[in-house]
Amino acid sequence: MLAGLAWPVELRTHPRARRLRLVLDEHRGLLRLTVPRRVTRSAALDWARRQSNWVEAQLARIEPAEPLVAGATIPFDGGEVLLCWNDAAPRTPRLFDAVLTCGGPPERFSDRIAGWLRDEARRRLVEETRALTASSGISDAPVSVGDAGTRWGSCSASGAIRYNWRLILAPPAVRAYVVAHEVAHRVHMNHGAGFHALQAELYDGDVGEARLALRRIGPRLKRVGRG
Numbered sequence: 760m761l762a763g764l765a766w767p768v769e770l771r772t773h774p775r776a777r778r779l780r781l782v783l784d785e786h787r788g789l790l791r792l793t794v795p796r797r798v799t800r801s802a803a804l805d806w807a808r809r810q811s812n813w814v815e816a817q818l819a820r821i822e823p824a825e826p827l828v829a830g831a832t833i834p835f836d837g838g839e840v841l842l843c844w845n846d847a848a849p850r851t852p853r854l855f856d857a858v859l860t861c862g863g864p865p866e867r868f869s870d871r872i873a874g875w876l877r878d879e880a881r882r883r884l885v886e887e888t889r890a891l892t893a894s895s896g897i898s899d900a901p902v903s904v905g906d907a908g909t910r911w912g913s914c915s916a917s918g919a920i921r922y923n924w925r926l927i928l929a930p931p932a933v934r935a936y937v938v939a940h941e942v943a944h945r946v947h948m949n950h951g952a953g954f955h956a957l958q959a960e961l962y963d964g965d966v967g968e969a970r971l972a973l974r975r976i977g978p979r980l981k982r983v984g985r986g
């Protein structure tokens with residue numbers, strides 16, 4: 760596995776290849792990297808690492824969207840949750856025993872589930888951010904959630920933190936890494952050495968592992984609620 764890429768890379772030197780080429784092999788679940796003879800292995804891997812956005816886009820394209828429909832199973836907070844519609848249940852979704860149930864008009868089912876997930880994301884992320892700022896002595900930040908495209912979180916110049924609501928679908932340890940990252944930006948508005956030191960201090964775990972885990976599960980999280 761190459762740091763920065765979600766899939767393992769198989770490297771092949773090809774005497775007649777004229778340029779570097781990366782191909783997603785869906786069936787074998789790996790990336791094939793073709794390397795011309797004159798290019799070194801480390802230069803080739805550096806180049807491949809810089810294609811991570813392309814790899815993510817390819818993965819999102821080949822794998823189907825996961826709409827929030829009754830009967831679907833979605834990732835949630837490190838586990839899986841079954842979505843269930845029940846005529847007799849209240850309109851407000853309720854989570855019990857890994858089953859998220861709601862009633863009301865079936866045509867609004869997806870909207871109600873999506874709303875509940877966003878509310879839950881906001882509630883937890885506000886709580887987790889507060890807990891971290893309080894324990895580290897960093898001043899409190901306004902927190903909001905949205906669907907920030909390809910980003911998992913952002914911290915504005917004014918110090919406001921915005922998270923992608925899909926983080927509620929991720930395991931708590933992965934979410935905690937994004938929280939530590941954004942809280943560290945409250946002190947350092949860059950990705951310099953001071954920032955990385957603070958991020959490592961704020962995160963209770965291995966930052967590199969958490970970042971890789973997010974890259975690996977990210978494409979799936981982004982498919983949930985689409986289509």
Ligand SMILES: [Zn+2]
Nearest residue numbers: 940944949950
């Ligand atoms: Zn950052």
